[in-house]
Amino acid sequence: MDFKVGIIAMPGAALSNKTGSFANEVPVFMHKTCTGCNLCIYFCPEGVVYGDKKTKIYDFDSDYCKGCGICAEECPVDDIKMVLVEK
Amino acid sequence: MKQVLEGSMAIAGGVKMAEPHVISAYPITPQTHIVEHLSQMVADGDLKAEFIMVESEHSAASVVLGASACGVRTYTATAAQGLLYMEEVVYNIAGMRLPVVITIANRAISAPINIWNDMQDAMAIRDTGAIMLVAENNQEAYDMHIQAFKIAENRDVMLPVIVNVDGFVLTHTFEVVETIDSIEKVREYLPPLNMEYKLDVENPYSFGTIAEPSVYTEARYNLYNAMNFSRNVIIDAAKEFDDMFGRFYGGLTDSYKMDDAQTVIVAMGSVLGTVKDVVDELREAGKKIGVLKVRSFRPFPEEEIVAALKNAKNVIVIEKAICPGKGGILSVEIRDSLFKHKINSVSVNGYTLGLGGRDITPGNIHGLVERAEKEENVDGEFIGLSQQYL
Amino acid sequence: MLTKEETHNELFTMGHTGCSGCAQSMAVKLIMEILGKNTIATSATGCLEVFSTRWPESSWKIPWIHSLFENSAAVASGIEAALKVLGKKEDITVLSQAGDGGTADIGLQSLSGMFERNHDVLYVCYDNGAYMNTGYQRSGLTPLDAFTTTSPSGKVSFGNNRPKKYMPEIAMAHRIPYTAVASAGYPMDLQKKVKKAKSIKGAKYLQVDVPCVPGWKYEPKYSVKLAQLAVQTGLYPLFDAEYEKIISVKKISKKVPVEEYLKLQGRFKHLFKDDAGRAEIEKIQKIADENIERFGLI
Ligand SMILES: Cc1ncc(C[n+]2csc(CCOP(=O)(O)OP(=O)(O)O)c2C)c(N)n1
Ligand code: SF4
Ligand code: SF4
Numbered sequence: 001m002d003f004k005v006g007i008i009a010m011p012g013a014a015l016s017n018k019t020g021s022f023a024n025e026v027p028v029f030m031h032k033t034c035t036g037c038n039l040c041i042y043f044c045p046e047g048v049v050y051g052d053k054k055t056k057i058y059d060f061d062s063d064y065c066k067g068c069g070i071c072a073e074e075c076p077v078d079d080i081k082m083v084l085v086e087k
Numbered sequence: 088m089k090q091v092l093e094g095s096m097a098i099a100g101g102v103k104m105a106e107p108h109v110i111s112a113y114p115i116t117p118q119t120h121i122v123e124h125l126s127q128m129v130a131d132g133d134l135k136a137e138f139i140m141v142e143s144e145h146s147a148a149s150v151v152l153g154a155s156a157c158g159v160r161t162y163t164a165t166a167a168q169g170l171l172y173m174e175e176v177v178y179n180i181a182g183m184r185l186p187v188v189i190t191i192a193n194r195a196i197s198a199p200i201n202i203w204n205d206m207q208d209a210m211a212i213r214d215t216g217a218i219m220l221v222a223e224n225n226q227e228a229y230d231m232h233i234q235a236f237k238i239a240e241n242r243d244v245m246l247p248v249i250v251n252v253d254g255f256v257l258t259h260t261f262e263v264v265e266t267i268d269s270i271e272k273v274r275e276y277l278p279p280l281n282m283e284y285k286l287d288v289e290n291p292y293s294f295g296t297i298a299e300p301s302v303y304t305e306a307r308y309n310l311y312n313a314m315n316f317s318r319n320v321i322i323d324a325a326k327e328f329d330d331m332f333g334r335f336y337g338g339l340t341d342s343y344k345m346d347d348a349q350t351v352i353v354a355m356g357s358v359l360g361t362v363k364d365v366v367d368e369l370r371e372a373g374k375k376i377g378v379l380k381v382r383s384f385r386p387f388p389e390e391e392i393v394a395a396l397k398n399a400k401n402v403i404v405i406e407k408a409i410c411p412g413k414g415g416i417l418s419v420e421i422r423d424s425l426f427k428h429k430i431n432s433v434s435v436n437g438y439t440l441g442l443g444g445r446d447i448t449p450g451n452i453h454g455l456v457e458r459a460e461k462e463e464n465v466d467g468e469f470i471g472l473s474q475q476y477l
Numbered sequence: 478m479l480t481k482e483e484t485h486n487e488l489f490t491m492g493h494t495g496c497s498g499c500a501q502s503m504a505v506k507l508i509m510e511i512l513g514k515n516t517i518a519t520s521a522t523g524c525l526e527v528f529s530t531r532w533p534e535s536s537w538k539i540p541w542i543h544s545l546f547e548n549s550a551a552v553a554s555g556i557e558a559a560l561k562v563l564g565k566k567e568d569i570t571v572l573s574q575a576g577d578g579g580t581a582d583i584g585l586q587s588l589s590g591m592f593e594r595n596h597d598v599l600y601v602c603y604d605n606g607a608y609m610n611t612g613y614q615r616s617g618l619t620p621l622d623a624f625t626t627t628s629p630s631g632k633v634s635f636g637n638n639r640p641k642k643y644m645p646e647i648a649m650a651h652r653i654p655y656t657a658v659a660s661a662g663y664p665m666d667l668q669k670k671v672k673k674a675k676s677i678k679g680a681k682y683l684q685v686d687v688p689c690v691p692g693w694k695y696e697p698k699y700s701v702k703l704a705q706l707a708v709q710t711g712l713y714p715l716f717d718a719e720y721e722k723i724i725s726v727k728k729i730s731k732k733v734p735v736e737e738y739l740k741l742q743g744r745f746k747h748l749f750k751d752d753a754g755r756a757e758i759e760k761i762q763k764i765a766d767e768n769i770e771r772f773g774l775i
C-alpha cells in the first residue's frame with residue numbers, strides 16, 4: 001500500500017517543472033559595464049542567475065527564468081537588458 | 088501486579104508502558120487526571136519523555152503531529168470541546184498517516200455546557216480517518232492503550248488510534264487493575280517505532296504537499312484502504328496480547344451469552360457492565376438474550392455484527408449520542424449492515440439515553456427490553472425524558 | 478563563482494510555481510542559503526506552501542512539512558521536542574514559516590505558545606501584507622488604506638481602515654532571545670540576521686517584508702525597488718532586538734516621501750484621485766515619520 005501518494009514528495013522534484021515557459025521577456029547579460037557586484041544573483045527570485053565575480057561573466061538558466069526583469073532593473077550599471085522571447 | 092487504580096491512572100500506566108517520547112497536553116475535564124499522572128511520571132523521571140504543556144488542543148495535536156513526523160512515538164489526550172477544537176488536526180494526522188495515539192475521556196458537548204459522560208464527542212469525529220476503539224473498564228483501558236500503539240504503528244496501517252474511555256465513569260473510578268511488571272515483555276509486544284518516511288535531514292522528504300484533483304482521490308482511497316486493512320491488525324493485536332499477557336476482550340466485537348439469543352443488546356464502553364448484569368438476570372429468568380459489545384467503532388465491524396445478529400429477532404442499541412435531524416448513529420450503521428446482507432428479519436431499535444452523564448440504570452435496560460418486543464426499528468428515540476422540562 | 482549546476486543544487490530549488498517576481502520566493506532562497514542542509518522546516522498554508530509543493534513536485538531539498546494554516550509554530554515545537562529525544566537538536570535548525578495571515582492572525586496563538594515555551598525554533602513571517610494565496614484579502618498586517626479584495630476602496634472608503642498590527646513588538650513582549658525585521662530589498666542585511674538567529678538558542682522571530690506582484694499590483698521588476706522604498710520611507714523599519722532591547726536599526730540613507738512608494742502600487746491608486754485621497758497620504762506619511770522618530774531611523 002503506497003501511502004505516499006499525494007502526501008509525500010521527493011526532495012527537489014520541482015526541478016522537473018520548467019518554469020521558463022512563464023517568461024515573455026528574458027535578460028541579456030551584455031558584459032560591458034559589469035562590476036561583478038553579484039546583485040543579479042542575490043535578487044533573482046528563482047535563483048537562476050549564475051556567474052563569476054572575477055571574470056564578470058554572468059548568465060541565466062532559460063529553462064527556469066520567469067522573465068520578471070528584476071535582474072535588469074536592479075543592475076546598478078545597466079549591463080542587463082530585457083528582450084522579448086520569440087514564441 | 089494487582090492494584091486498585093483510578094481509570095486515569097490505569098490509562099497513564101498503560102501509556103507509560105508504551106514508552107512514548109513526546110506527550111502534549113491541554114487540560115479539560117475529565118481528561119485532566121490522565122495528563123497530570125503522566126506529567127508526574129515525567130517529573131519523577133519514571134517516564135523519559137518530552138512533556139509539552141501547550142496553549143490549546145489545536146496545538147496539542149499539532150505538537151504530536153510534528154514529533155510523530157520525525158519518527159518518534161507520541162501521545163496526547165482530550166475530551167469534548169477540546170476534541171472539537173482539535174478535529175482539524177486529527178484529520179490532518181490521519182491524512183498524513185501518522186501513528187499518534189489519542190485518548191478521549193468521553194464527555195458531552197456544549198451548549199448547554201456539561202462536563203459529564205456521553206459519546207457525542209467521539210461521534211463528532213468519526214470520519215476523520217482515525218481508528219476508534221472503545222474500552223469497557225479500567226483493565227481494558229490499560230491494555231488497550233498498549234495495543235493502540237501496536238495497531239497505529241503497523242506498516243500497512245499508519246493511522247492515528249483514538250482510545251475512547253468514558254469520562255468520570257471510568258476515568259475517575261477506582262477498580263482493580265492488573266498491571267504488567269515486565270517492560271521487556273511489553274517491548275517485545277510493541278517493538279520500537281520504525282517509520283519508513285519521516286522528517287530526516289539524511290532523506291529530506293516533503294510532507295503534506297498539495298494533491299491536485301488527479302491524485303487526491305487516490306490519497307483518500309489509500310487511507311480508506313488502510314482503515315479497512317486495520318480490521319485484521321486490531322484482531323491480531325488483541326490475540327497476541329492474550330498470548331503474551333493472558334487477557335482478551337474480543338477483537339472488533341465481543342459476544343456475551345449470545346448462543347441462541349433472540350434479543351441482543353448492542354453497546355459500547357462502560358455501560359456494558361450494567362447491561363451484562365441485566366442480561367444475567369434475564370437469562371436466569373429463562374429469556375434468550377445476549378450482549379454484543381462493539382470494541383472497534385472505526386473500522387466498523389460489519390461482518391462481525393452481521394454474523395452475530397443475523398439470527399436474532401430484536402436488537403436493542405444503546406445510543407449515547409444523537410444525530411439531530413436523523414436519529415441514532417450506531418443503530419443506523421447496524422441496520423445498514425444487515426440491509427446490505429439482505430437480512431430483513433431483525434428489528435434494530437436505537438434508543439438514546441445516558442446523555443450528559445445521566446445514569447443508565449438496570450431499570451432503564453429492563454424497560455428497553457420490554458419496549459423492543461413491541462416496537463420495530465426505533466430510530467434513536469429519547470428515553471426517560473422529564474416531562475416537566477419539555 | 479556560481480555555476481549553473483550549483484544553482485540546481487540550491488536547497489530551495491527553481492521549478493516552483495510562484496509568480497514571476499515573487500519576493501517571498503527570493504527571501505526563502507536567501508534564508509536557505511544561510512541555514513543549510515541541516516534544517517527541518519514547517520510551512521503554514523499559504524502562497525509559499527502552495528507554489529513550492531505540488532505533489533509529486535517539491536522545491537525543498539531539506540525535510541519539510543506542511544500541516545495546516547494556523548499551526549506552523551506548534552508543529553515546529555513538536556519537531557524540536559522529537560529532535561531532543563533523538564539527540565539531534567544540537568546539529569539541526571528548526572525553521573517554522575508562515576505568511577502574515579498565518580502569523581499575526583490565525584496562527585498568533587500557536588506562535589505565542591511556541592515563544593512562551595521558548596522552543597529552539599527560528600520562526601519566519603513572510604509579510605506580504607494580505608492573504609495572497611486566497612486572492613488578496615486583508616490581514617492584520619495589511620497597511621492603512623491598501624486596497625484588498627475584502628477592504629476595497631469605494632465611494633465611502635479608502636480601503637483598509639486600520640494600520641498594520643505591530644507584530645515584532647508582540648514577539649518582543651514574549652522576551653524571546655531574538656527578534657528581527659528584514660526585507661527582501663536588503664539581502665545582505667537579511668542574511669546577516671538569519672546567521673545571527675541561527676547562532677542563538679531558543680525562540681527567534683524574523684519578519685521579512687516581501688512585496689507581492691499581483692496583491693500589490695505593480696510590474697514584477699519593481700519587487701526589490703518597492704521593498705527598498707518601504708525601508709527608505711520609514712514605513713518598514715528594519716531592526717533587530719535581543720529580548721526587549723533593540724540592538725541595531727537600519728538607518729535611512731536618504732528619506733523618501735511615502736508618495737514615491739505608494740504611487741508605484743495599484744493597491745494605493747485610489748489615493749491619487751482627489752484631495753481626500755491626498756489627506757490619506759498625509760496620514761500614511763505620519764505613520765512613516767512616527768516610525769523614524771520612534772526607531773531613530775535617521
Ligand atoms: C483554518 C483555515 N482557514 C482559512 C484557510 C484559507 N487560507 C489558506 S491560505 C490563506 C491565506 C494565507 O495568507 P498568508 O498567511 O498571509 O500567506 P500568503 O499566502 O499571503 O503568503 C487562507 C485564508 C485555511 N487553509 N485554513
Ligand atoms: S528575469 Fe527574473 S527570473 Fe529571469 S534571471 Fe532575471 S531576475 Fe531571474
Ligand atoms: S501571489 Fe504574491 S506572494 Fe503569492 S506567489 Fe504571487 S507574488 Fe508571491
Ligand SMILES: [Mg+2]
Pocket residue numbers: 576577578603604605606607608609
Ligand atoms: Mg500574506
